Amino acid sequence: MNYYRKFLLFVALFVVCFTSVATMVPNNAKAASDPLGINAGAAILLDAKTGKVLYQKNPDAVLGVASMSKMMTEYMVLEAIHDKKISWDQKVMINEYVHKLSAAPGLSNVGLTQGEEYTVKELYQAMAIFSGNAATVALAETVAGTEKNFVALMNKKAKELGLNDYNFVNSSGLNNESLLGNIPAGGPKDENVMSARAVAKLAFHLINEYPEVIETASTPKLNFKKDGREYPNFNWMLPGLIFEYKGVDGLKTGSTDFAGYCFTATAERNGQRFISVVMKADSKDSRFTETRKVLDYAFNNFAEEEVLPKHYQVKGTKTLPVVKGKGDKVKIYTKDAINLVLKNGEKENYKAVLVLDKKKLTEDGELTAPVKKGDKIGYVTIESKTDDDLGFLYGKGDKTIKVDVIAAENVEKANGFVLMMRGIGGFFGDVWGSVSSAVAGWF
Structure with a gap:
């Protein structure tokens, strides 16, 4: 009987403690929020x-x-x-x-x-x-x-x-x-x-x-x-x-x-x-x-800070390939800087995201010459790396933290003879590649 009373007392204490902790959680959560x-x-x-x-x-x-x-x-x-x-x-x-x-x-x-x-x-x-x-x-x-x-x-x-x-x-x-x-x-x-x-x-x-x-x-x-x-x-x-x-x-x-x-x-x-x-x-x-x-x-x-400077180049996509041009690639960068009001010390919590205009690219992701300096290629926006960012009144704020990405140089269109020779070279290159693969297969 004595053990039974002790058991009931233990259960009662457990319920009281659990209730107290549970009651405290909403207040703590509220304070934290x-x-x-x-x-x-x-x-x-x-x-x-x-x-x-x-x-x-x-x-x-x-x-x-x-x-x-x-x-x-x-x-x-x-x-x-x-x-x-x-x-x-x-x-x-x-x-x-x-x-x-x-x-x-x-x-x-x-x-x-x-x-x-x-x-x-x-x-x-x-x-x-x-x-x-x-x-x-x-x-x-x-x-x-x-x-x-x-x-x-x-x-x-x-x-x-x-x-x-x-x-x-x-x-x-x-x-x-x-x-x-x-x-x-x-x-x-x-x-x-x-x-x-x-x-x-x-x-x-x-x-x-x-x-x-x-x-x-x-x-x-x-x-x-x-x-x-x-x-x-x-x-x-x-x-x-x-x-x-x-x-x-x-x-x-x-x-x-x-x-x-x-x-x-x-x-x-x-x-x-x-x-x-x-x-x-x-x-x-x-x-x-x-x-x-x-x-x-x-x-x-x-305070307002410069998150990305003018002429910023996104890591890994500093250039784009170009077809039918005198050059085979073009450098791209942001037209302007991106400034944003940030909490002190949180500038590093944001990353650049490049969005290219697919309408201006071939199926292989290339630009077609001629490309003029200043041509809009897409845009860069920024995203938070953390979960505590409260966002914008309207979606991700694309209209306010978006900056155009443009071509940083001209790439002229190659003349007909150059394009023909490239085509011939490409043809024989493909033929040679096929022959090489066939020969390699014999051995």
């Missing part, structure tokens, strides 16, 4: 030039985005400006709904008077700097006729941009229940949702396609001439504001009960620009303190 310990639902960091992902936490979790949605409205307004569908000085008459929404309590707004005209630029600034919700609706109606039509265009544009994880139900990012019964899409309590990766893609396109967005986003205060009032930018990391961070010049904050506190930031120092996204933070302040962690990590650990 998030080296920065970001206190938010999701986050991502990328190089703004190439879209290379440098850090991520739950990047594909679909969460509320609140007023960060306005980046899509900004994108579509700027697109309409560039396409000359609307203009900055175009007048917009404020209707009853937009007026009432601008006066709704608890919402971020500049007051818009019914029947009064405002320019597209005034409304855009109210949206981009002070996150004016009614101004956003007025712009949506200006671009698409109705906010309902605009939301359909938002979702269409998101698909075109390859955002993948998204659903827009209004232009502002408010919860639909705050829209005074004027619901463009979805249910009465729906909100816009996106993943951190999708938000980063949107910011990437916005900054690179319409860089003028930074001029407005970086404005610390809005001086709204219509009412003579001054409205602060909700991005408190801008110069002169309480969470000022060197280099920050955008981009968009957002907060609702559903989304928590969110912030898409962009910062530039010495020509190097990063984009960060923090979603579902605990408070107004923490979205900035957590963003600071992400940007500190970026500027302290990453």
